Amino acid sequence: MTIDPERAAIRLGYGLSPRVPPADTGFLLDSVAQATQPDGWTATAATAAHLAFGEVRKARDEGALSAEEYRAEVQVLEGQRLDAFRNRLARAAGAPAGFGERLVQFWADHFTVVAQNPTQHLMAAAFVDEAIRPHLDGRFGAMLFAAATHPIMLIYLNQNASVGPNSRFARRRPELHVGLNENLGREVLELHTLGVGADYTQGDVRELAKVLTGLTYNPRDHRRFRPQVVEPGTETVLGVSYGDGLPEIARALDDLAVHPATARHLARKLATHFAADDPPEALVADLAAVWTDSGGDLRAVSAALVTHPDLAATFRQKARQPFDFVAAALRALGMGAGEILALDRPQVRQYLLVPMQRMGQPFGKARGPDGWPEPAGDWITPQLLSARIGWALSMPQRLVEAFPDPRAFLSTALGTTASEALVRAVPRAENTREGVAIVLASTEFNRR
Amino acid sequence: MPTRRALLKTAALAACSAAAHPLLSTMTFASAPGESRLVVIVLRGAMDGLDVVQPYGDPALRQLRPALSAGPEGGALVLDDFFALHPALDALMPLWQAGELAFAHAVATPYRDKRSHFDGQDLLEAGTGNDLPIDQQKGGWLNRLLQAVPGATAETAYSVGTEEMLILSGQARALSWAPEAALALSPQARLLLAEVYHDDPLFRDAALAAEEIGATLTGKTGKGPGGDAARLAAFAADRLNGGTRIASFSLSGWDSHARQAQVLKRPLGDLATAILTLRDGLGANWARTTVLAMTEFGRTARENGSGGTDHGTGGALLMAGGAVRGGRVHGDWPGLGEGRLYQDRDLLPTRDVRAYAGWAMRGLFGTKAGLIERTIFPGLDLGPDPRILA
Numbered sequence: 001m002t003i004d005p006e007r008a009a010i011r012l013g014y015g016l017s018p019r020v021p022p023a024d025t026g027f028l029l030d031s032v033a034q035a036t037q038p039d040g041w042t043a044t045a046a047t048a049a050h051l052a053f054g055e056v057r058k059a060r061d062e063g064a065l066s067a068e069e070y071r072a073e074v075q076v077l078e079g080q081r082l083d084a085f086r087n088r089l090a091r092a093a094g095a096p097a098g099f100g101e102r103l104v105q106f107w108a109d110h111f112t113v114v115a116q117n118p119t120q121h122l123m124a125a126a127f128v129d130e131a132i133r134p135h136l137d138g139r140f141g142a143m144l145f146a147a148a149t150h151p152i153m154l155i156y157l158n159q160n161a162s163v164g165p166n167s168r169f170a171r172r173r174p175e176l177h178v179g180l181n182e183n184l185g186r187e188v189l190e191l192h193t194l195g196v197g198a199d200y201t202q203g204d205v206r207e208l209a210k211v212l213t214g215l216t217y218n219p220r221d222h223r224r225f226r227p228q229v230v231e232p233g234t235e236t237v238l239g240v241s242y243g244d245g246l247p248e249i250a251r252a253l254d255d256l257a258v259h260p261a262t263a264r265h266l267a268r269k270l271a272t273h274f275a276a277d278d279p280p281e282a283l284v285a286d287l288a289a290v291w292t293d294s295g296g297d298l299r300a301v302s303a304a305l306v307t308h309p310d311l312a313a314t315f316r317q318k319a320r321q322p323f324d325f326v327a328a329a330l331r332a333l334g335m336g337a338g339e340i341l342a343l344d345r346p347q348v349r350q351y352l353l354v355p356m357q358r359m360g361q362p363f364g365k366a367r368g369p370d371g372w373p374e375p376a377g378d379w380i381t382p383q384l385l386s387a388r389i390g391w392a393l394s395m396p397q398r399l400v401e402a403f404p405d406p407r408a409f410l411s412t413a414l415g416t417t418a419s420e421a422l423v424r425a426v427p428r429a430e431n432t433r434e435g436v437a438i439v440l441a442s443t444e445f446n447r448r
Numbered sequence: 449m450p451t452r453r454a455l456l457k458t459a460a461l462a463a464c465s466a467a468a469h470p471l472l473s474t475m476t477f478a479s480a481p482g483e484s485r486l487v488v489i490v491l492r493g494a495m496d497g498l499d500v501v502q503p504y505g506d507p508a509l510r511q512l513r514p515a516l517s518a519g520p521e522g523g524a525l526v527l528d529d530f531f532a533l534h535p536a537l538d539a540l541m542p543l544w545q546a547g548e549l550a551f552a553h554a555v556a557t558p559y560r561d562k563r564s565h566f567d568g569q570d571l572l573e574a575g576t577g578n579d580l581p582i583d584q585q586k587g588g589w590l591n592r593l594l595q596a597v598p599g600a601t602a603e604t605a606y607s608v609g610t611e612e613m614l615i616l617s618g619q620a621r622a623l624s625w626a627p628e629a630a631l632a633l634s635p636q637a638r639l640l641l642a643e644v645y646h647d648d649p650l651f652r653d654a655a656l657a658a659e660e661i662g663a664t665l666t667g668k669t670g671k672g673p674g675g676d677a678a679r680l681a682a683f684a685a686d687r688l689n690g691g692t693r694i695a696s697f698s699l700s701g702w703d704s705h706a707r708q709a710q711v712l713k714r715p716l717g718d719l720a721t722a723i724l725t726l727r728d729g730l731g732a733n734w735a736r737t738t739v740l741a742m743t744e745f746g747r748t749a750r751e752n753g754s755g756g757t758d759h760g761t762g763g764a765l766l767m768a769g770g771a772v773r774g775g776r777v778h779g780d781w782p783g784l785g786e787g788r789l790y791q792d793r794d795l796l797p798t799r800d801v802r803a804y805a806g807w808a809m810r811g812l813f814g815t816k817a818g819l820i821e822r823t824i825f826p827g828l829d830l831g832p833d834p835r836i837l838a
Contacts, residue, residue: 178754368566380650
């Protein structure tokens with residue numbers, strides 16, 4: 001049985017809204033095309049901001065800029081980071097059917113990058129626009145190539161610093177002791193494609209790292225490939241030989257993208273994210289089969305996911321992660337993209353950014369390249385649940401002017417899916433503030 | 449990493465009653481856990497043991513590392529005629545001189561070859577060998593120790609910080625809290641939420657625990673989740689001065705693939721701060737405390753092309769505390785020369801890091817060797833006593 005629209009909106013989108021009725025699966029799939037549209041962040045602009053900020057720092061060091069002026073420049077960059085966060089949240093909460101934005105969240109997490117300084121945050125925003133969004137309904141191989149070669153990934157996983165030990169550059173400058181850095185090669189195999197349980201070896205990691213040599217990002221040089229650091233010769237990854245150059249890197253990544261282990265790894269990861277922490281094997285097998293048959297066509301995989309009967313059978317086995325929780329709460333409270341975009345930066349920080357950090361998910365700051373954890377138990381701990389309850393108690397009042405009646409809000413937020421216990425509890429709250437808080441803090445609202 | 453996290457769901461929050469623990473049911477509850485304290489710090493990201501405790505007496509070190517780990521010439525602090533301490537840990541030198549700081553070198557868990565952080569940390573915290581696939585490991589070794597500590601209650605063990613600690617997950621109930629956060633619900637709303645959560649054990653137990661712990665906290669507030677090292681350690685010390693005897697938290701930032709000389713400054717500073725905060729906070733109890741700081745694996749013996757090191761095998765263990773017989777670097781040094789490296793790239797482990805933890809728990813809690821080798825660290829050979837405790 002295919003999932004009904006109400007449950008589909010909760011499972012596959014950002015939940016129910018007083019503004020739009022829940023969508024059928026066709027409408028959900030259409031939302032993917034909308035999500036492919038970029039927000040407008042680009043690597044070019046991030047690079048320009050990086051260079052400009054370098055000048056600012058230099059001016060400060062030379063005494064040409066006061067500490068105060070310098071702080072103001074940092075504030076400008078920090079403001080742009082807040083804008084990127086606000087835009088993501090506005091698109092998530094405001095999309096008529098949020099499945100496309102949920103996929104943005106999923107794939108951006110699959111290819112986790114973590115910015116280490118203010119200008120890298122702009123690059124991380126560009127990463128979502130340039131590497132993730134355009135490929136949401138295309139081939140996984142294209143997304144993999146775009147992600148693995150994006151400047152922020154080259155920085156984050158140290159590919160920038162990887163030099164073929166026998167490359168022209170290494171031989172010319174032996175005194176520099178340059179060499180291979182395995183980090184990107186390892187994570188491509190372990191996290192992005194095959195999965196750690198797959199049948200590959202340290203040798204494959206090393207060989208892939210050699211294939212990837214030449215990929216580079218230098219803010220002062222627009223070229224993204226430096227032949228002089230390429231490890232010359234043929235490398236063998238999982239039994240397949242690759243030569244030198246960007247097309248060979250693309251070929252290696254394409255092969256990995258359709259490898260049977262990648263199909264299984266990504267099928268399980270999608271099923272774990274959208275259905276259950278311990279997903280039904282049938283769902284995993286079906287998604288893997290579609291992945292393999294379609295050569296990693298994400299549109300086909302998404303279509304198989306949203307129409308799969310196991311989606312209804314595993315309803316509410318997942319906990320909403322803090323980003324989903326906040327987006328779903330804003331949506332249920334009737335805020336559209338316009339209202340969210342109208343929040344000023346201090347409001348965005350105080351009402352949304354800092355609370356999400358308290359709930360255990362600081363935006364853009366996953367702890368490692370494996371991204372955020374999936375299991376409900378990681379998110380619903382005493383500490384983190386307290387943070388959700390605290391937000392539900394204090395923030396809705398500040399965010400919406402027309403504060404809802406808790407009984408109406410219960411039906412807006414959860415439709416027919418509320419438990420009897422919740423239906424009994426909400427009208428007995430002491431005041432509307434706590435009534436709405438109980439809906440938002442409920443098991444039903446925090447699961448999907 | 450669903451496998452690891454999946455364990456946690458049923459673990460820390462399981463709220464089993466103490467009487468149900470198979471190991472505890474035969475023990476008398478009149479006995480108390482004693483006065484010894486154990487703190488385990490998980491160093492996430494693979495600390496470079498060769499840089500932290502630099503074997504400058506090994507002539508091969510200079511060839512492998514032209515820039516990094518330059519020994520006393522590079523500012524490292526002389527520990528003995530063979531090892532020197534990374535300069536960023538200089539705040540710990542008084543402990544070394546007072547005999548309250550020791551190391552074990554060339555140690556590793558049984559994890560080999562794939563060098564994945566996540567699997568490596570899972571195995572370090574599970575405390576098991578390679579006899580089971582990693583995703584079938586059940587719970588953490590501190591939890592299995594807890595089950596063997598006489599008279600243990602939930603308060604006996606604490607994991608501190610918002611990071612879930614697999615090391616303390618399992619059948620025995622342990623508390624978990626970060627130094628901040630409080631519920632501000634009216635009594636009525638609290639009651640109503642209890643009804644709403646009643647049939648969902650995950651939410652029910654989390655809310656119950658939040659109230660339980662929230663009620664006893666002394667109003668300390670922290671900045672963000674995780675907090676900084678000082679906050680984690682101060683909170684742990686506060687609890688250890690009360691009824692807690694085992695505490696665990698993690699410090700991250702050790703994954704130094706590039707610019708290691710810069711990158712390691714912060715985590716090393718955090719580590720020193722955490723240990724000194726524990727010492728200051730514990731006061732007289734420091735004399736009864738053992739701190740073990742362990743990491744999932746070491747890093748490559750060779751410096752890489754970007755001034756960093758990649759994932760390796762053998763590494764170092766840090767031991768601190770008034771209960772520690774300090775001022776020495778334990779372990780059989782395998783050498784770094786030709787043919788001595790593991791797979792021609794990593795420091796060869798000469799001893800299982802679990803053996804040190806095992807001997808520590810024997811000394812601190814009187815845990816029987818058989819229990820350690822069969823249950824807490826299944827398959828471990830404790831080997832000869834390294835005499836790490838004073």
